[in-house]
Amino acid sequence: MANVAIVTDTTACIPSELVRKYQIEVIPIDVVIDGKVYPDNELELGRFYRMLKESPLTAKTIGSVPGPYIEAFSRLASRTDQILCITEPVRFSGMFNAAQLAAMQVLEKQKNLCIKVIPCETAAAGLGLVVLEAARQAEAGKSLNNLVAQVNTLMQRVYLYATLDTFDYLIRGGRIPKIAALADSVLQIKPVFTLRNGDAQTIALPRTAEKALQNTLDLMTEHVKGKGKLTAAVMHADALERAHSLEQSIKEKYPQAEILLMEFTPVMGVHTGPGVVGIAFYEA
Numbered sequence: 001m002a003n004v005a006i007v008t009d010t011t012a013c014i015p016s017e018l019v020r021k022y023q024i025e026v027i028p029i030d031v032v033i034d035g036k037v038y039p040d041n042e043l044e045l046g047r048f049y050r051m052l053k054e055s056p057l058t059a060k061t062i063g064s065v066p067g068p069y070i071e072a073f074s075r076l077a078s079r080t081d082q083i084l085c086i087t088e089p090v091r092f093s094g095m096f097n098a099a100q101l102a103a104m105q106v107l108e109k110q111k112n113l114c115i116k117v118i119p120c121e122t123a124a125a126g127l128g129l130v131v132l133e134a135a136r137q138a139e140a141g142k143s144l145n146n147l148v149a150q151v152n153t154l155m156q157r158v159y160l161y162a163t164l165d166t167f168d169y170l171i172r173g174g175r176i177p178k179i180a181a182l183a184d185s186v187l188q189i190k191p192v193f194t195l196r197n198g199d200a201q202t203i204a205l206p207r208t209a210e211k212a213l214q215n216t217l218d219l220m221t222e223h224v225k226g227k228g229k230l231t232a233a234v235m236h237a238d239a240l241e242r243a244h245s246l247e248q249s250i251k252e253k254y255p256q257a258e259i260l261l262m263e264f265t266p267v268m269g270v271h272t273g274p275g276v277v278g279i280a281f282y283e284a
Contacts (some may be wrong), residue, residue: 002139003143004147005076005079005083007027007072007086008024008026008085009087011088011092011093011095011127011265012124013264013268018260022138023135025075029095030061031062031266032059033052033059040265043266046238064093064094070105073115074110082113083113083144084144084151085115085116092198116148119198120151121198124160124195125280126155129260129280130154133231134147134150134151137150158281159281160280161203161279163276164190164193166275168273169272188207191204192216213246216246217246217253220250227283228284231257231283232250232260234247234277236261236276237264237276243277250279
């Protein structure tokens, strides 16, 4: 068992078998569909995406609260005195603030406990890769301060590129202007975006899903220098076939790479809708 407990949330999209292997504490985020609340770690993904497509109402997530973090930190304090919590970027949600507030409350009662909360500068599979490396290093016996330094370095080296199938769900959630709906319906574009330094930016507007996948692979190729071990995560939201296609292309190009497959959890799928495919990666 690692000396440092690792905590994150379900936006990291880490496969359940790896959560169990590295004993990562994953905070679930509640999703509301048609007025009913579902903890997103209890929603089977196939069922969730069917509900999302069929629901005439807007699905949403419930605001970030410290309660689940307080419970997790308090529970972990029974087996360790060091906790590292890694959240998604501050501008994406209130998870960092909720975790910080929870840490302060728990530390008032647990005087011998040390909790570090870090907002990652990438998200989804990018966040997942950072958390997994932290968990591996914790298992290897690294100290909390060492892990904090490694995480801060690693998240600067993680690149993420992905493509959306539709703007519909971002528009429903009020995350982009409704004028985008016109562009989406008329041009049928499949935007390719990146996430760096906690900020998402659109970098290409291809009109087919195949071209969008090729764009993501080309962008990855621009960054991979072949001078270190390549670790990558192919992510998707109810788009397994295209994810496998991208995964196979990466395997052919980089046969020595470690490649993981990550599915968008409901908390991510609510905002993007089905059809997202992308890649997060770094060289060590």
